[in-house]
Amino acid sequence: MTGTGDALVDVLISPAGEDLLARIAEATAAGTGPLPLQSALRRDHPADLVRLALRVAEARRAATAKFPDAGRLLFTPELLEQATAHPVARHRARRFADCGPVLDLGCGAGGDLTRLAGAGLPVAGLERDPLAAALARANLLRLGLDGRVADGEYPGADLPPHEALFADPARREPGRGPAGAQRRYDPRRFSPSPRELHPLLVGSRAWAVKWGPGLDLDHETLTAPGAILAGLTPAQYAVEVVGWQGTVREAVLWGGQDLRRDGTAPGAPRLATVLDGGLADARASTYAGEPIASPPPLSEPAAFLAEPDGTLLRSGLLDAFAREHGLAALAAGIAYLTAPACFASPWLRWWRRLESLPWSPERLQAALDRRDAGSVVIKKRGFPLMPEQVRAGLKLRGSRELTVLLHRADDGRSARGGYTAHLAEPCPPPAP
Numbered sequence: 023m024t025g026t027g028d029a030l031v032d033v034l035i036s037p038a039g040e041d042l043l044a045r046i047a048e049a050t051a052a053g054t055g056p057l058p059l060q061s062a063l064r065r066d067h068p069a070d071l072v073r074l075a076l077r078v079a080e081a082r083r084a085a086t087a088k089f090p091d092a093g094r095l096l097f098t099p100e101l102l103e104q105a106t107a108h109p110v111a112r113h114r115a116r117r118f119a120d121c122g123p124v125l126d127l128g129c130g131a132g133g134d135l136t137r138l139a140g141a142g143l144p145v146a147g148l149e150r151d152p153l154a155a156a157l158a159r160a161n162l163l164r165l166g167l168d169g170r171v172a173d174g175e176y177p178g179a180d181l182p183p184h185e186a187l188f189a190d191p192a193r194r195e196p197g198r199g200p201a202g203a204q205r206r207y208d209p210r211r212f213s214p215s216p217r218e219l220h221p222l223l224v225g226s227r228a229w230a231v232k233w234g235p236g237l238d239l240d241h242e243t244l245t246a247p248g249a250i251l252a253g254l255t256p257a258q259y260a261v262e263v264v265g266w267q268g269t270v271r272e273a274v275l276w277g278g279q280d281l282r283r284d285g286t287a288p289g290a291p292r293l294a295t296v297l298d299g300g301l302a303d304a305r306a307s308t309y310a311g312e313p314i315a316s317p318p319p320l321s322e323p324a325a326f327l328a329e330p331d332g333t334l335l336r337s338g339l340l341d342a343f344a345r346e347h348g349l350a351a352l353a354a355g356i357a358y359l360t361a362p363a364c365f366a367s368p369w370l371r372w373w374r375r376l377e378s379l380p381w382s383p384e385r386l387q388a389a390l391d392r393r394d395a396g397s398v399v400i401k402k403r404g405f406p407l408m409p410e411q412v413r414a415g416l417k418l419r420g421s422r423e424l425t426v427l428l429h430r431a432d433d434g435r436s437a438r439g440g441y442t443a444h445l446a447e448p449c450p451p452p453a454p
């Protein structure tokens with residue numbers, strides 16, 4: 023098909039379209055407002071092309087935070103928002119190596135699709151939004167990558183031939199709860215829905231479904247009747263939680279017999295992956311394990327304190343990781359760890375502990391004065407005040423930057439009670 027989406031996108035990727043995008047970029051950089059710019063452009067170009075070009079130019083500016091090749095890609099702001107950032111998409115694409123032709127079901131404007139193709143995989147996309155499909159085709163073309171994108175909605179549309187499957191379902195916005203609290207996304211309302219995707223997964227040699235990191239990841243929920251992995255055993259799938267730049271980006275459900283045997287193999291059902299580095303050169307480290315270990319032992323604070331990466335917490339692997347690495351917990355259910363020595367790990371951020379005290383604003387102030395604190399980074403877990411509230415009560419008169427870690431002191435059995443404050447300084451661990 024070549025509908026309106028294709029026709030406009032064809033103009034946009036022609037030399038004339040590139041000139042138009044360059045003119046918008048220049049005028050925006052020079053501070054021209056959107057309305058005068060739109061009027062000026064409409065003197066030379068049709069209104070629908072100008073509208074699309076303005077949205078693509080806006081997305082291109084924002085895309086530099088997600089894609090190292092943003093200058094060559096075409097998104098709208100909405101499609102960019104949904105697109106997987108390059109380091110995360112490239113990491114996923116590498117896991118699909120040698121799995122045969124991959125179908126990206128609901129490929130949007132091709133964030134993932136172009137990274138899959140860029141990893142050398144034969145790719146095909148299916149997309150129900152004609153503009154998104156046209157942009158995905160254009161993005162493959164502009165990057166010199168092979169692959170085709172079909173317009174259509176699944177179920178119903180013919181699926182391009184494939185052996186492996188990737189799906190990043192569209193999430194309907196959750197509503198607001200009675201108290202104004204944000205409700206969680208409900209996977210049953212995803213598109214394609216879990217019931218629609220399930221038969222495709224079990225029929226594929228390798229498959230991955232991008233899943234919200236905030237969704238319930240426990241086995242019972244994922245494999246319940248009608249759920250995305252209905253009826254699968256733990257040995258038939260893996261859950262990977264991926265983080266980049268200190269933030270958990272996504273959870274991914276993986277399965278199929280052909281996956282690379284580097285942790286996504288059945289039998290290692292949880293993976294915590296940290297992508298370390300910049301947009302273009304992030305490197306993946308994956309910790310694989312079972313989310314069933316018992317909590318690490320509790321301990322008085324030792325010489326070093328550590329905060330685990332969010333991927334360990336979301337994947338349920340923190341206990342296994344802490345036990346394997348000889349780390350103790352400072353309090354029951356509190357994700358601050360302690361050890362007599364620090365070591366390099368992509369999953370840990372370390373501090374050298376200076377002193378620990380029972381929390382009170384007066385005691386903390388006195389300790390900060392004694393240690394010449396001039397600025398503080400305040401972190402907290404299981405502590406009732408926000409860091410800004412704690413900071414507002416402090417007077418910092420010294421010259422050093424210190425970190426204050428605050429947490430509930432409860433050991434889970436008896437009431438040590440109260441809260442603990444640790445004064446610490448960042449400690450880059452020795453290189454591995």
Ligand SMILES: C[S@@+](CC[C@H](N)C(=O)[O-])C[C@H]1O[C@@H](n2cnc3c(N)ncnc32)[C@H](O)[C@@H]1O
Pocket residue numbers: 101104105106127128129130131132133134135148149150151154174175176177190191192193213214
């Ligand atoms: C989250 S976006 C995909 C983003 C993509 N992974 C990327 O990195 O750019 C989901 C896409 O699936 C498409 N979609 C949703 N349901 C679909 C269906 N039943 N059939 C085909 N496409 C669908 C939506 O139009 C949307 O573009």
